Amino acid sequence: MAEILGAEVDEEGYLLNVSDWNVEIANAMSQEDGINLSTEHWEVINFLQAYYKEYEFAPAVRVLTKAIAKKLGNDKGNSRYLYSLFPYGPAKQGCRFAGLPKPTGCV
């Protein structure tokens, strides 16, 4: 099984155990994808984690964009902006950096 900084990940690079997550892991994952995590990235990651803690599930993209609009302003509360932060998708890539399971299904 593959690892990142000692934490086990699946074939697609998602943490097997949410509790293994730490800031260094998020940084390492994003570096691998060629991304430097900015304040805006962290707003998204923090929201994903808070939502997951409450619902044991990642938020719908619409729920995420609205939450980000409230925090960062309406011009940033849209899917285009989130894709500019997370080119592989705010749900999938965002969840991976946040240590959450990959959303599955027809998404």
Add this chain to the structure above:
Amino acid sequence: MSKNSIEKLPTYLAIPPLKKDSMAGKGPFKASIDIQKDLGFPGEKIDNWQQVAINKIAETKSKYRSVQVFLDSCMKCGVCTDKCHYYLGTADPKNMPVARQDLFRSVYRRHFTFAGKYFPKLVGAKEFDEDMLDDWYNYFHQCSQCRRCAVFCPIGIDTAEISMAAREVMNAIGVGQKYPNQILGKINKIGNNLGMPEPALRDTLADLEEEIKEETGVNVKLPLDIKNSEVLMVTPSADFFAEPHIDGLIGYAKVFHQSGVSWTLSSYASEAANFGMFIGNYDVMRQGALRIRKAALDLNVKRVVVGECGHAWRVAYSFWNTLTGLGSGGSDEYSLKLQNQLDSNYPQPQHMIEFTYDLIQRDKLSFDKSKNDHRVVTFHDSCNVARGSNMGDIENGQFILPREVIKAACNNFSDMHKSTIKSATFCCGGGGGLLTDDLIDLRIKGAKPRMHALKQSEQDNGVNTLAAICAICKSQFSKVLPNYDFDPYMIVSVHQLVSDAIILTKDSET
């Protein structure tokens, strides 16, 4: 959105020169032991896999006589060879439908035909060895079960059924694909492909109600688990989660609002999709369908309506009756109870497109079509709707109704080239359980014929919006459109077009 380079499309989509083994490989990620066991399959490849596989082929061909007919009757005429989008996109000769079938056929001949048993080389009969199994796994996961080849085959051989049977045989020996099998486990445990628990669903729906209220000033509801509603709505769970799907869900809600028909979603059966079909397993497919029957009984609804999901509609339209008694056909206690409960004045099940179309026909919906005037819309026929179902109880209704709904909401509509739509539609490239990141190269290449037709429409008619009624198509297109130099946001739900143009009655007016 993807690092893959932009594909330059030729003006004429020629049949590609063969590139032998260009898609050779190990295939998509395999399912883990836990995922396999959840579905009742062996956790990993069993020791005596060859014998078990041969036994499973024997069982499959007797259970589904169509499979045996398809295996026996190919005359190698070659008509199918250039009809598969994966062949056109990859040029790998093993992606010609006849070659894909022959992976199965050669093993079948070796074990089940006189000539194959005694003169295997003369009739192309082959052993089911490790190399053959590797080819099965790789190339039966390069088939989206779209059935386009079957439309052109002079004797109607359906590669999709052979592909389903092959996956069923592989699961029986413990060789399963991660993507569909993991998802099927989630349906059985939580009720939807996403694994979205009820509180998250409830919260998301409340959020959407708030959003509609802010935008329109109207209290449009998205009810959950409301007993004695007229309609149970089952829709792909991507509608609760993904873009652009969620705007289609908002469209359904607005249509129900205007119709005055009470409706509800179910947290127990919060999924219309049924990947049991993709893996060719009747029991797994039935388990998913039974959740919907139970929800319909528990919520005491009179009608069941299905949202925008291609293969869900095929399963619902073609299989729900015998799987669950929803419609007619089942004869067990619960089937009979359901048949008594449902209102026979309506189609059971009914597609959301049929529901909306019926209201339009009866002049019950009003539209401000100018709201969609910035769009020139074309419609992508999803395979399982186009080639596996019908709508509106009229010939070709599955092609007519979605287009009529679009035209009711939009002034500008233009079809893609006739050789790429309706029963000849090209797959989006991500159907049949292939909508997974580990197959992204295949998905991009397989989208090529559809993208080519879309490019022509863009150039000739200014098409800038692609509408679809399938969650897989919508996700696949948002991912692959940029690879062909299109805006990923040009893909929309048909009910998003409805949603943007529908005129809502203010609460005080109702």
